[in-house]
Amino acid sequence: MCSDSNSTIVTVDGPSGAGKGTLSQLLAQRLGYRLLDSGALYRLVALASINKAISVENASALRDCASTLDVEFAPADDGVTVILEGQDVTAAIRQEHVSMRASEVAAVDAVRTALLQRQRDFAVAPGLVADGRDMGTTVFPAAQHKFYLTASAEARAQRRYQQLLGRGESVDLAALVADIQARDQRDQSRATSPLRPAQDAHIVDSTEMSIAQVLEHMIDIIGV
């Protein structure tokens, strides 16, 4: 199942704005584990499909796009630089229209299948923190520690709003709430690997918790 059986896997799934990326990065640093941002892979397929004018109905072209993605994740001072076909797309893949397209291409079966082994290959010793929607259910069902991070839709939209403003993107809060609801709905209702907690996941609702509190709670559960 895992590409390296000496790898301890921690999965962090949940809806948009729940804090998965932030907490996964902090956990990976604290534990000395590698990080998989699986959402970035779906965002890359989305951006590549926009650049190549591939429609979301064209499953075979999307599959080809996903299976031939020429991507590099390069460590940087402020996180990770994402390079697609030689271009730095770190900021481009976080734009709101790319988020929406990502959830559309993520509903295409052939895209999910094409990305499966690529995600599993991230597992190396001593461990991996995997951030996404189906890490604990489909990609790493045998993971040792599974989390499902959530928060109220209002809190998640507010967090995302502040985050995008901070990056200098002009955003409309009402439109953002609608986008997040549409993505949640699409992610939860798709046929393959829908967003839902794994049976053995710890559910953490961070609506009333700070980032530091969530981190300590997760570390307590992992028991290190």
Ligand SMILES: Nc1ncnc2c1ncn2[C@@H]1O[C@H](COP(=O)(O)OP(=O)(O)O)[C@@H](O)[C@H]1O
């Ligand atoms: N518990 C929390 N309290 C306040 N802000 C948070 C909390 N968790 C995350 N955030 C902030 O919310 C925003 C979205 O978090 P992020 O980790 O990108 O979520 P996700 O990966 O689940 O979409 C970030 O700006 C992050 O700093």
Ligand SMILES: Nc1ccn([C@@H]2O[C@H](COP(=O)(O)OP(=O)(O)O)[C@@H](O)[C@H]2O)c(=O)n1
């Ligand atoms: N494991 C994953 C990760 C992301 N995705 C899709 O990719 C989109 C973007 O994921 P993301 O994790 O970068 O998004 P945010 O939670 O950061 O908003 C999601 O809305 C999902 O549709 C998925 O289907 N499966």
